[in-house]
Each structure stands twice: as structure tokens, then as C-alpha cells.
Amino acid sequence: MKTFLFGLAIVALAAARSTAAPDAVPHLRRVAIVVGANEPPPGHQALRFAHEDAKRISDVLRRVGDFADVKLLLDPHPRELLAALQDIAAPGGGLVLFYYSGHSDGRSIFPHGETLAIAEIRDRLAQMNAQIRVGILDTCRGGEWTQTKGFTVGPPLDPIDLLNVATEGTALIASSAGLENAHEAEAVKGSFFTHHFAAGLLGAADTSRDGDVTLQEAFDYAKERTVRDTALLAPTPQHPSFDINLRGRQDIVLASTQRSASALEIAAPRQLLQVIHLDSGLVIAEAPPSASPLRLAVAPGQYLVRRGEAGRVWAKQVAVRPGETIKVTEADLQLSGSPRIAVKGVVPIDRASSSPKRWWILQIAAGVSTGPTRIWGTTPVARAGGDTMQTGETLERSAELTGGLTYGITDRLTWAVPVPAFAYRFGQAGALELVPRAGLTGLGYSSIEGLIGTVDVGAAVRAWASPTVSFIAAGAADWDFNTGGLVSREMLTTSGNLGVAWEPSSIVALHLGVGLAVPHRTADPPPELMAPPLTSTVSIGSIQTLGYRALPLVQVYVTPKLSLDGYASWSVDVHGGSVRDRYLGGITWAF
Numbered sequence: 001m002k003t004f005l006f007g008l009a010i011v012a013l014a015a016a017r018s019t020a021a022p023d024a025v026p027h028l029r030r031v032a033i034v035v036g037a038n039e040p041p042p043g044h045q046a047l048r049f050a051h052e053d054a055k056r057i058s059d060v061l062r063r064v065g066d067f068a069d070v071k072l073l074l075d076p077h078p079r080e081l082l083a084a085l086q087d088i089a090a091p092g093g094g095l096v097l098f099y100y101s102g103h104s105d106g107r108s109i110f111p112h113g114e115t116l117a118i119a120e121i122r123d124r125l126a127q128m129n130a131q132i133r134v135g136i137l138d139t140c141r142g143g144e145w146t147q148t149k150g151f152t153v154g155p156p157l158d159p160i161d162l163l164n165v166a167t168e169g170t171a172l173i174a175s176s177a178g179l180e181n182a183h184e185a186e187a188v189k190g191s192f193f194t195h196h197f198a199a200g201l202l203g204a205a206d207t208s209r210d211g212d213v214t215l216q217e218a219f220d221y222a223k224e225r226t227v228r229d230t231a232l233l234a235p236t237p238q239h240p241s242f243d244i245n246l247r248g249r250q251d252i253v254l255a256s257t258q259r260s261a262s263a264l265e266i267a268a269p270r271q272l273l274q275v276i277h278l279d280s281g282l283v284i285a286e287a288p289p290s291a292s293p294l295r296l297a298v299a300p301g302q303y304l305v306r307r308g309e310a311g312r313v314w315a316k317q318v319a320v321r322p323g324e325t326i327k328v329t330e331a332d333l334q335l336s337g338s339p340r341i342a343v344k345g346v347v348p349i350d351r352a353s354s355s356p357k358r359w360w361i362l363q364i365a366a367g368v369s370t371g372p373t374r375i376w377g378t379t380p381v382a383r384a385g386g387d388t389m390q391t392g393e394t395l396e397r398s399a400e401l402t403g404g405l406t407y408g409i410t411d412r413l414t415w416a417v418p419v420p421a422f423a424y425r426f427g428q429a430g431a432l433e434l435v436p437r438a439g440l441t442g443l444g445y446s447s448i449e450g451l452i453g454t455v456d457v458g459a460a461v462r463a464w465a466s467p468t469v470s471f472i473a474a475g476a477a478d479w480d481f482n483t484g485g486l487v488s489r490e491m492l493t494t495s496g497n498l499g500v501a502w503e504p505s506s507i508v509a510l511h512l513g514v515g516l517a518v519p520h521r522t523a524d525p526p527p528e529l530m531a532p533p534l535t536s537t538v539s540i541g542s543i544q545t546l547g548y549r550a551l552p553l554v555q556v557y558v559t560p561k562l563s564l565d566g567y568a569s570w571s572v573d574v575h576g577g578s579v580r581d582r583y584l585g586g587i588t589w590a591f
Helices: 022-027 050-064 078-087 118-127 192-204 215-233
Strands: 006-013 030-036 067-074 095-102 132-139 169-174 212-214 241-246 253-256 263-267 273-277 282-287 294-296 301-309 312-320 325-329 360-369 398-408 413-417 421-424 432-446 450-466 469-483 491-505 508-521 537-541 554-559 562-573 579-590
Touching (some): 030 050, 050 067, 050 095, 050 192, 050 253, 067 078, 078 118, 095 118, 118 132, 192 253, 192 282, 212 215, 263 312, 282 294, 312 325, 360 562, 469 508
Parallel strands (some): 030 067, 095 132, 263 325
Antiparallel strands (some): 006 132, 006 169, 212 253, 263 294, 273 282, 273 301, 301 312, 360 398, 413 421, 421 432, 432 450, 450 469, 491 508, 508 537, 508 554, 554 562, 562 579
């Protein structure tokens, strides 16, 4: 990756000296403005993760930061942002926090792609009647693997210059030191520093195990992991810096895990443990070794607690419900045998049951077959109108080229481009998922049959037996129709299949299914056409789909975004006994 991320936070105390203890600070009334700006300035690419960074910080502040008011702005115009800073309620003696993630050149930020000088942000912060002011700028520039967030990094910002107000003390956090590179990544759906800083506030940084997370604790946790991740994945490691000079107090409590009604408590881990949110697949926090329990203020949902050692993984899946605290001990973890999940950030993009949000997934394959198929996953069946095999007819092998393109409207709703066909994923990844689909999958015109088309309705259920093994059951109905013309081709084909998906290694996925397809005529053809009798077929091989995305028999990942695919299937005519086979090779590319 070749991206830059430059963030900083200023904490300023008003001129009146305070001698309050750190644990008194969370009782101050707190308000925040959190901004995410994906829109680019002219001539630059839009961002992918600025909104996600802002939403993550906003959620953390609401759940564990005791903020009375958190205003989330996504791509506001500069005038709207400045107005929000002007109007925010900042009672005397309270705390005001400002967070921005988006484009920057080191001197200006670019909300909605428009220039706004950092000096103006400084002035608005200076005018606020608050005891403590916090400002966070999270900016970066782009590269091949990550998204653009700026142009070139300007000179290092002077903390006194940035917040030129009379202060009792200041604290400075910078996600990168001086002019060095900083980074964000698909692996964490945002910037490394913001991801780890937010995880720290949820409790992962609570080294004292007192339930409170201070500014220093959160920074130390984020710094260590930012340096580690960027050293592994970037040409230049990123070194966050921290300068604190708060007179009258040593630190500031930013979050309290006790404020979250739901939580995950890990009892005295002896080794580093990771907590994965199964719905998103993200490592949301890491629990370092400790002699005391660690409380993580997580939202309700499905989670996986794991540790990796010598290429093997010990894991336990837990469900956190509203108002509950789920306790997990290291002894609860069971050996899963999957080396893939021991490595952070290598999970392929298309391995989820639905297309990731704002990602395109292209599948192309070519090969040979003994019979046409309309879409992947649909068993070849005899059709009316004389275009199918007659009894005793010799099957001839022919070339075949096929493909599909899907787009993730959300991380659950997928569109089969370009036809009006959609699939939606219910349930939690790693547990039980339901993926219904429906749409018009084919449309055309024939001089003989008039307007012709295909309407498809179906659903798949995916049950996870382990992090690497899942079972898939699916059913579908396809209605072929025509309007007008000389010949009716109306027919309904119902089908069902069962299969298994297995990931034996970090780069290989296997999908095998067996299914039955039964055709039914919904309109009788003219007697003079002597249409062949319909027959059911039993198929085995790569015959399954999730939504409208095909599952190859064998999938080998070259990168997390690109795989080499192999398809093979065999369909047996139940009545005649003839066999149709199909062999294709291709790729899956996520972009």
C-alpha cells in the first residue's frame, strides 16, 4: 500500500487552572461533532473509508464516552461544518470533541471536496466556551491498495500554532511522525490508527483494568498496533507521536466500559487474543496478556474469540445479547485447525455470502460443455420448442463462455448487474444465514416467440459448522415466458440442491453440491411441433450459487481480490440416462 494518513488531536484546558483528578473528567458534560468526507477535490479519487472512520468514532463516543450529544456529518459543505461548530452546545466547564476524516494537504481539509483552512477550525475551537477541547484530524493520501485521502503532506503542524488559544495545558496526538507515510486499509475498513484508537476506547487499552480508558492508554494501544501493521503491510512503518503537557492533571479519561449495557469479558488471557465481529469479519479488538479480566464494550452480535499459534487456531464463537455480559476464558477456546484466520488481513473479499458494500465482483469463465446453461447454478433441462436433445440424440461438445457481475449496494443487498435481479443476506456470518433472491434474469425478442424472458426466485440457507466449513441448501424456481409470437415457450423449472463449502487453507476454497431440477410446462405447445417430453435431471459438481454469484468447484486465491476458478459439473437425465458434462476455467476479481 502507498497511502498517507496524518491525524492529530489537541486537548486544551481553559486558562483557569484545574486540580481535578483524572476520574473526575468523565462527569463533565460532553458534546462532539464527527465528520467523514469521502467526496474528493477536483482531479482526485473519492474515498472509501472516511465515512466508516467517522461512524466508528461516533458509535464509540455514544456508547462508552458519556457524550450527551454526538452530531455525525457525512460530506457536509464547509459552511455546514463551520455552522455546526458555531452552534454546538458547549457549556462552560464541559468537553467539546471535533473529529474529521477525509482529504487534506496538511494545511487544509476538503469536506465535500471543497477547501477549508485548518486555521478556521482552530478559530472555531478557540471561541468555544469549554473547559476541554479535543480536535482530531485523520487525513491521508492514496495508493494502489488503499484509497486516496489527500495530495502531498505539508510541513509538520505546530501544536501551539494549531490551537492558538490561552491554555492551561495541551496534549497532541499525531498518527504519523513528521512527514512519514501513514496508512489505511481494506483489512480494517478504515485507517489503522483510528481503528485501533477506537478499539482501545472500547476497553482493549484498559491496562489498569479499572473500566476507564484514558487518553494515554488509548494512544499507547493504538501506537503499538499501528507500527506493527504498517511495518508488515507498508513500505514505510508509521510512528504515531504523543506530546502531553496538562497542568494540574496527569491524564484524561475518555471512555468507561461500564457505560455499555452489553459487553464481552475475557478472563485473564495468558496470550494475545483477537475478537472478531462475525457480521463484518473485522478484528475489532485485541486482548493482550494480563493477570486481570478485560471487559470489552461490544455491541450486541456474534463474535469469535481466537488465538493463533504455530499455524493453528483456537477459537470460540459467542453471541452477545442486549444488556448481557458474556464471559470467555482461554480454556473455552477449541482447536479449529484453520491456519487462515490466524493471519490478520488476508481474508478474500468475495468469501462472504454477499458482495461487500460498494464492491464489484466480476466472474468470467470459458471452457466446453455438452449443453447450454442460462446462468451458473441452473441445471440444464429439456425445453419446449425443438431446441433440446431428442431421445437417443448424440451429445456434442461445444465451446462455452459465460460470466457474471454483482455489486454490493450494502454489505447485505447485492445487485446482479445489469438486470433487475437482487439478493439480500439475513443472519450473521459464521452462524446461520439466509440469502433470498429474485429478479428478471433474462429478456430478449424472437420473431417466432415475440418478447421472451426469464423470472427467477430462490433462496439459499448457509449454516456454518466451523470458521472454515459451511453447508448450503438452496431452492429456486425459474419461469420462462414469451408474449405473442407463433410459439409458446412458457415453462416453470423448479430446482433444489445441497452442498458444502470448505476452506482447507488460506488460499483455497472448495464448493461441491448435488441437486435436482424438474421442468413443468405452463402452456401446451401446438401438437404439430411434436415437442420432446420433459425430463428431470440430477446434477453434481459446481452447481451452487449464493444470491447470483457462482460458487466454483475449486477456487485458488492469488490475492485477496483475485482468484483462479475451476468449474466442473455432471447432469444425468433421470429418464433417458444421458449425461451432460461441463468444464470451465476462469477468474473472480473484486474491485
